[in-house]
Amino acid sequence: xxxxxxxxxxxxxxxxxxxxxxxxxxxxxxxxxxxxxxxxxxxxxxxxxxxxxxxxxxxxxxxxxxxxxxxxxxxxxxxxxxxxxxxxxxxxxxxxxxxxxxxxxxxxxxxxxxxxxxxxxxxxxxxxxxxxxxxxxxxxxxxxxxxxxxxxxxxxxxxxxxxxxxxxxxxxxxxxxxxxxxxxxxxxxxxxxxxxxxxxxxxxxxxxxxxxxxxxxxxxxxxxxxxxxxxxxxxxxxxxxxxxxxxxxxxxxxxxxxxxxxxxxxxxxxxxxxxxxxxxxxxxxxxxxxxxxxxxxxxxxxxxxxxxxxxxxxxxxxxxxxxxxxxxxxxxxxxxxxxxxxxxxxxxxxxxxxxxxxxxxxxxxxxxxxxxxxxxxxxxxxxxxxxxxxxxxxxxxxxxxxxxxxxxxxxxxxxxxxxxxxxxxxxxxxxxxxxxxxxxxxxxxxxxx
Numbered sequence: 001x002x003x004x005x006x007x008x009x010x011x012x013x014x015x016x017x018x019x020x021x022x023x024x025x026x027x028x029x030x031x032x033x034x035x036x037x038x039x040x041x042x043x044x045x046x047x048x049x050x051x052x053x054x055x056x057x058x059x060x061x062x063x064x065x066x067x068x069x070x071x072x073x074x075x076x077x078x079x080x081x082x083x084x085x086x087x088x089x090x091x092x093x094x095x096x097x098x099x100x101x102x103x104x105x106x107x108x109x110x111x112x113x114x115x116x117x118x119x120x121x122x123x124x125x126x127x128x129x130x131x132x133x134x135x136x137x138x139x140x141x142x143x144x145x146x147x148x149x150x151x152x153x154x155x156x157x158x159x160x161x162x163x164x165x166x167x168x169x170x171x172x173x174x175x176x177x178x179x180x181x182x183x184x185x186x187x188x189x190x191x192x193x194x195x196x197x198x199x200x201x202x203x204x205x206x207x208x209x210x211x212x213x214x215x216x217x218x219x220x221x222x223x224x225x226x227x228x229x230x231x232x233x234x235x236x237x238x239x240x241x242x243x244x245x246x247x248x249x250x251x252x253x254x255x256x257x258x259x260x261x262x263x264x265x266x267x268x269x270x271x272x273x274x275x276x277x278x279x280x281x282x283x284x285x286x287x288x289x290x291x292x293x294x295x296x297x298x299x300x301x302x303x304x305x306x307x308x309x310x311x312x313x314x315x316x317x318x319x320x321x322x323x324x325x326x327x328x329x330x331x332x333x334x335x336x337x338x339x340x341x342x343x344x345x346x347x348x349x350x351x352x353x354x355x356x357x358x359x360x361x362x363x364x365x366x367x368x369x370x371x372x373x374x375x376x377x378x379x380x381x382x383x384x385x386x387x388x389x390x391x392x393x394x395x396x397x398x399x400x401x402x403x404x405x406x407x408x409x410x411x412x413x414x415x416x417x418x419x420x421x422x423x424x425x426x427x428x429x430x431x432x433x434x435x436x437x438x439x440x441x442x443x444x445x446x447x448x449x
Contacts (some may be wrong), residue, residue, distance in 0.1 A: 078118035086111075087131040090401050097430055098118050099380055101398045104131035107154075114397060115382075144168045201353035205238035205263040226264025242266040254449045258284045258403040271447065283449055284430035306445035314353050320337035320348035330354065348423075348437045355441045360414035360448045365407050368394075369440050371424055375446055378428035386437070390418030406440060 031200035061272025077094040086108045091100035099117050104110045132428035136155035137148035144298040146168030147158040173391060212221040223229055243259035245265050253259070255268035270276055270283035277284050288294045288309040289302035296302040296311035303310045315359040316324035316332035321343040330353040337344035356368060373381055385396045385406030393412055397415045406422055420440045426433040 001284050027399045048300050051258050061128060062406055075390070078122050080123065081116065081282070084131045087129070090398060093379070094118055096122070097379070099236065102129045103398060109134050109136055121275070141167050147234055208237050210237045213214060238265055254281065257447070271307060303355040303441040307447060310354065310355070310443060317351055324351065331429055346432065348435045351379055352438045353441070355443065357443045357445065359427070359445045361411045362408065364410050367405050368408050368442065369406040369422070369438070370399065370403055371405070371422055372400070373424065373426070373439055376402060376426060376434045378426045380427040382425045382427065384423045384425070386421040388419035388421050390416070391420065394420045396422055412444045415446040416444040418442040418444065
């Protein structure tokens with residue numbers, strides 16, 4: 001084809017010179033004409049190659065489109081999933097790549113997959129979940145021979161004779177009488193018999209002579225409040241140890257922490273970091289951070305705990321190819337990433353820090369923290385537990401379409417410090433749009449009140 005073009009170009013030049021009656025061109029004129037023909041052919045060749053490449057691209061696009069259409073299922077949705085009995089289902093979209101989440105009502109635990117994804121084969125991942133009733137009596141909570149009755153989200157104990165309380169932990173006190181010279185004295189403490197004479201009574205604030213009166217030929221001896229008759233001749237009053245006698249009564253302990261017996265009475269004390277409440281029985285935590293009774297530096301954050309405080313230093317994460325700036329005392333935001341920095345775009349968008357204080361042996365399961373998205377950019381929102389110290393005590397589950405919650409799954413004996421990292425991810429067609437990390441630190445008090 002190129003040879004034909006050259007011949008035609010030369011003929012055109014020859015005809016041009018002939019039409020004007022000119023002689024054959026000179027050698028220089030012929031070389032100039034050939035250069036023009038070469039340029040013309042080069043332009044045609046480039047245009048031809050560009051057309052070939054464009055045609056090849058269109059053919060490849062048509063071929064890939066035909067392959068996708070041939071493999072694309074006719075019905076692009078997964079079958080509808082059933083709602084488990086005593087549970088809920090979150091998510092209505094049944095298209096490929098979408099998730100459906102399951103929750104159980106209080107008193108029931110989930111057995112099976114918490115989340116299921118619609119796969120390209122139009123089948124659901126995981127197993128169909130069910131909600132199983134939690135056996136509240138499995139841990140044998142009833143003490144001293146009590147019988148446990150399982151109910152929804154709670155249990156009841158039927159106690160044997162002589163025991164009372166929610167778990168049959170409290171002995172029922174018995175009453176008795178002391179008879180002296182035909183007089184009857186009622187008391188709530190076991191009798192103490194003694195032959196000590198008043199003259200030999202030791203000097204002690206916990207023991208003193210009784211007050212006796214003669215009435216119609218009989219002797220009646222009494223003691224002041226907080227003391228009881230002791231001795232066969234009813235002439236001695238001995239202090240009642242209320243702390244021991246009422247250690248576990250029907251109304252509970254006299255003191256929530258420590259009881260100190262005093263002559264004729266008692267007093268309650270609290271551990272360091274607590275004050276007595278107005279009823280003089282319970283203990284109230286002192287907020288050292290609020291009252292400025294701490295020694296934290298300016299670059300540290302004071303966190304009040306039960307019975308004390310913690311000084312923590314919040315530092316933004318150091319991740320390669322990504323930088324962070326602190327936007328609040330407990331939050332770090334990632335700086336904008338360069339356009340071509342893929343590693344930076346995969347780093348967490350933000351990292352938040354939360355500090356919680358709980359008492360020892362806190363009942364579980366219990367919701368500790370909730371994490372939610374104000375708005376969802378993608379088509380999927382996922383929550384997960386990344387790790388942390390004491391991870392076995394935690395789990396993450398959904399409480400709504402845009403909310404996840406961190407749960408304490410078993411009681412913790414204090415003192416202890418536990419950590420958990422909760423991740424919330426936004427996805428669009430399985431591609432990550434953003435990641436948000438919340439680091440939760442749990443300070444467990446050594447006391448259970």
